[in-house]
Amino acid sequence: MSHAPQSALPVGHYAYDDVDRTFLKQRVAQFRDQVERRISGALTEDEFKPLRLMNGLYLQLHAYMLRVAIPYGVLSSSQMRALAQIAQRYDRDYGHFTTRQNIQFNWIKLEETPDILGLLADADMHAIQTSGNCIRNVTADQFAGAAADEVLDPRVYAEILRQWSTLHPEFTFLPRKFKIAISGSSQDRVAARFHDIGLMAREGENGRPVFEVYVGGGLGRTPVVGVKLRDDLPEEDLIAYLEAILRVYNEYGRRDNMYKARIKILVQALGVDGFRDRVNAEFSAMDKARYKLPETIVEAIRSRFGVPDFEEAGNGPEKLVQQRKADRAFDFWVQTNTHKHKQAGYASVTISCKPAGGIPGDVTSAQMNLLADLADQLSFGELRITHLQNVVLGHVRQDKLYDLWQVLEQNGLGTANVGFITDIIACPGLDYCALANARSIPIAQKLSERFASPDLQREIGPLRLNISGCINACGHHHAGHIGILGVDKRGQEAFQITLGGAADQAEVSIGQIIGSAMSEDETVDAIARIIDTYLTVRTAGESFIETCRRVGTTSFKDAAYATA
Amino acid sequence: MPLLENGQLKDDNWQSVADGAALPSGDILVPLSRLAEGLGRNNEGRLGVVLQSGDSVDALRQALPRLDCVQLIFPIFRDGRPFTQARALREHLQFKGEIRVGGHVLPDQYEFLLRCGVSAVLLREDSDLAVWQKAHDAFTVAYQPSVLEEQPEGFALRRRLF
Secondary structure, X not given: OOOHHHHOOOXXXXXXXXXXXXXXXXXXXXXXXXXXXXXXXXXOHHHHHHHHHOOOEEEOOXXXXXXXXXXXXXXXXXXXXXXXXXXXXXXXXXXEEOOOOOEEEEEEOHHHHHHHHHHHHHOOOOOOOOOOOOEOOOEEOOOOOOEOOEOOOOHHHHHHHHHHHOOOOOOOOOOOOEOEEEEOEOOOOOOHHHOOEEEEEEEOOOOOEEEEEEEOOEOOOOOEOOEEEEEEEEHHHHHHHHHHHHHHHHHHOOOOOHHHOOHHHHHHHHHHHHHHHHHHHHHHHOOHHHHOOOHHHHHHHHOOEEOOOOOOOOOHHHHHHHHHHHOHHHXXXXXXXXXXEOOOOEEEEEEOOOOOOOOOOEEEHHHHHHHHHHHHXXXXXXXXXXXXXXXXXXXXXXXXXXXXXXXXXXXXXOOOOOOOOOOOEEOOHHHOOOOOOOOOHHHHHHHHHHOOOHXXXXXXXXXXXXXXXXXXXXXXXXXXXXXXXXEEEOOEEEEEEEEOOEOOOOOOEOOEEOOOOEOHHHHHHHHHHHHXXXXXXXXXXXXXXXXXXXXXXXXXXXXXXXXX | OOEEEOOEEEOOOOEEOOOOOOOOOOOEEEEHHHHHHHXXXXXXXXXXXXXXXXXXXXXXXXXXXXXXXXXXXXXXXOOOHHHHHHHHHHHOOOOOOEEEEEEOOOHHHHHHHHHOOOXXXXXXXXXXXXXXXXXXXXXXXXXXXXXXXXXXXXXXXXXXXX
């Protein structure tokens, strides 16, 4: 039964103490002061911009956008309710989950932002370093601490890196933004090789973790697959080695051209061996004792994480088998939207935020409150946001799945499409974003409607469809099995199609553009023809990406540009 | 130009020597390109070097025991290289003298500068000292070790800032 000392801790994420809360209050006061200095003119807009960005505040096309950090994607039910309250009081009653496991509010007033940050601080949340040329929110596997294939829980290390990178004195004015992801499973669910630093943790020989370190991956204008720097970084060197990488980047990364300023460009310029030599030189010169991460600190952080108090499976699994037999739609949902749990009698549930015709990742305040209630009832009060813009309940008893599914169905959250063609990643696009060339949302909605049939989606099988409204690639189009890139074609919104990208396969790859841009409707039709071609040429059991890799893109290209 | 050190404004008695000018006597700051020349003076005062943000601190390795001051320049506040230069001077080269920063610096960066080992900041004439003091007092905790070797705060990597 429940262990009293642990029941007070939030399950799945770090519990703040008074020191952490004091820090957040001080951060809010600092930002309030910065806003006042901006309004008084003591700070120019040029000087204020990075300061507001490092509190998550962007100036978009129509309003300010506030991006709130959800460290490693995990939040408690009470934190979700605080987000719902912000959506309702300060926004237009909804929020948008992002590919960095954060949430964005799109209709924010500058002068209200300090109050919003204050509300967040009351819920042990913040918007620190969700933007700006600094170390961003560290992402982790959405099934951390639950997945049957997990080697170790990456969230403890993501939290250590969150703390270490928070207001880091040396790395807050880097050449460009810096993204770190960490996975604790042999199955890479974080796209580690598409990050500035990707960490793959595994058990080391002494019972402590070791990390594979990838560097220089990324999407954006210049998509690059990261290269391996270290195979076996010991836990105690984790902070020191990352310090060394960041020092080399801060000193040598380009600052003359923001499009050439990411670490991937530096790694390419120096070559992986040249880059590694500089990192190793820095690593061997530094004061190791100062930056050592001892086991005691790791365990002290770990002890601030609540752990779920699992119950015996009982006859839950048998009950689930019966319920699946009795209800075909429920059975489909279980197949697509649940993930194997390490604990007998439990499952992890992915709640799709992509209903047919909906806007990927958008959730209303009512849905947020519902999700919070469901987390309290069914998953130890814990929720996770995925980099695919969905929500996960990590630990649900198998005999509760049917009840859960019915409630989700009634509230527009029961779509059985996780991993399918309508589980679309899309950036906010020209509807919101000052950088975009084209709107991402309407074409996502049209594709979602075109392929809405559950039977058709199941027939097509696993397929990652990603949409970016411009070359900056926030919708990760290069990593989509099918990618869509919005461009400006002589003043008109148009779309290019890429094929063959993958961040979720053993072998990662970057999608290639198959031809010239088309209108929104032409693109939707072209993708339908690409899918028809796939269904014709695939061999038994072959997924879209596998077919694409086997036959190449020519036949798909011919289909895409065939006019009836 | 006023110099902020340990929360106090003080007179700056160092003379910066322009590229072509003859080296005066007294305490002088020379560009890296004139370091050898500066070292060649005979007991005419203390010597410091001005590093641009693109200069490598390693160029000072030999000369550093004979330098009393290194001045780092922010061409713009967003260019974060001087943070790494300062930290490297303290941590790699064990420099114990004055590290000062000039150029375009914001009060909001003050604490970061101190924690990277900077000891003084050249302020613009119109600077409001109270804003800098407030920036220094803004936080009582930091989340990582620094060259200042602050005391641990509670547990983990946290450090007490005063």
